[in-house]
Amino acid sequence: MKAFKILIVEDEKQMAMFIEMELTHEGYKADVSHDGIDALKKIEKNRYDLIILDIMLPGLNGMEVCREVRGSYNIPIIMLTAKSDVSDKVKGLDIGANDYMTKPFAIEELLARIRVIERNNISSSCKYDEIKFKDIVMNNSTHQVLRNGKKIDLTKKEYDLLETLLINKNIVLTREQLIEKIWGYDYEGDTNVVDVFIRYLRSKIDDDFENKIITTVRGVGYVINEN
Numbered sequence: 001m002k003a004f005k006i007l008i009v010e011d012e013k014q015m016a017m018f019i020e021m022e023l024t025h026e027g028y029k030a031d032v033s034h035d036g037i038d039a040l041k042k043i044e045k046n047r048y049d050l051i052i053l054d055i056m057l058p059g060l061n062g063m064e065v066c067r068e069v070r071g072s073y074n075i076p077i078i079m080l081t082a083k084s085d086v087s088d089k090v091k092g093l094d095i096g097a098n099d100y101m102t103k104p105f106a107i108e109e110l111l112a113r114i115r116v117i118e119r120n121n122i123s124s125s126c127k128y129d130e131i132k133f134k135d136i137v138m139n140n141s142t143h144q145v146l147r148n149g150k151k152i153d154l155t156k157k158e159y160d161l162l163e164t165l166l167i168n169k170n171i172v173l174t175r176e177q178l179i180e181k182i183w184g185y186d187y188e189g190d191t192n193v194v195d196v197f198i199r200y201l202r203s204k205i206d207d208d209f210e211n212k213i214i215t216t217v218r219g220v221g222y223v224i225n226e227n
Contacts, residue, residue, distance in 0.1 A: 003029040004118050005047065009039040009065065010054045010080065015103075019052065022107050028114075036060025040068055047141065048075055050117055052110075053097075055081040063095060070096035070156045073143050076117045078110070096156065131166050133224070136205070136213070138163060147205060157182060158201045161194075165214065165224045174221040198222055 006028050010016035016032045023030040031046065033039040037059040043051070051069065055062035066077055079097040093100060099113050131138040135148040143159065145152040154162065160182045165173065173181075175191040183193070198214065206212045215223050 003027065004049045004114075005029045005031070006050045006052060006114070007031050007033060007039065007042060007046075007048045008052045009033045009036070009057065009062070010052070011035060011057050012054075019107070019110070022111070023114075026111060034058075036062070036065045039065055043069060043073065043075070050114060051075055051077045053077050053079050055079060063091060066097055067095050072156075074140070074156065074159065078113060078117070080105075131163065133166050133169065134211070134213070136166070138166065145205075147209060152204050154201070154204060157197055158204070161197055161201055162205065165222065169224045170226050172217045172220050172223040178221065194222075 004027075006023055008016050008019050008023070008030055010019065010032070011034050013034065016034065020030045020032050031042060031048075033042055034057075036057045039051075039053075039057075040060070042048075053062045053065060057065070060068070062079060062081070066079065069075060069077065076098045077096065078099040078101060080101050080103060082103045098117065101110060101113070130140065137146045138144075138159075140163075145154055145159065145162065161178065164178065164181050175194040178194050179191055198216075202212075202214055206214055213224050215225055217223055
């Protein structure tokens, strides 16, 4: 099995070196970046399984890096900060962080949280590294979608929506089920957000093609049918 690859984005060099040494000792492969702009360059060139991301960074701060990553990639993110302000935690989670730790922290706790993400990552990648349906190919390694050989640029939510519909093909998913799977159990907004994102997705995946794949089941939800 390949080594779980982690990018540490931390401007405190001693802290970054300490985390890198601990991760390497545990068998992980670790890269280090000390600012937000360099981090995005590394993410573009390499395939990471996890990003450990400090909020207070030169160049682009951690919040901005997280937002940029979530626009293109489905990489789990653990955010680090010296602040204990609840608003920072909420903001980080809202823009796509998977977990959050406040400095100072015990390295054993960070390692435990990494193991949880690692188990989830391995489970999902084994099942759905690539999804093919008719003339559509979704590659979770590159986060790339092709339809009839044409590259389709999707946002994170659009990608997750298409993936969920394809994994559950021939099963009608209600708006509530899609909210739960994509936005999470604690989402408190209007379920109409699903209709909005279905419209966005159709404009990219269906409108320019003769055969439409997303079907609306009135009063229920949405489905991608085999036939």
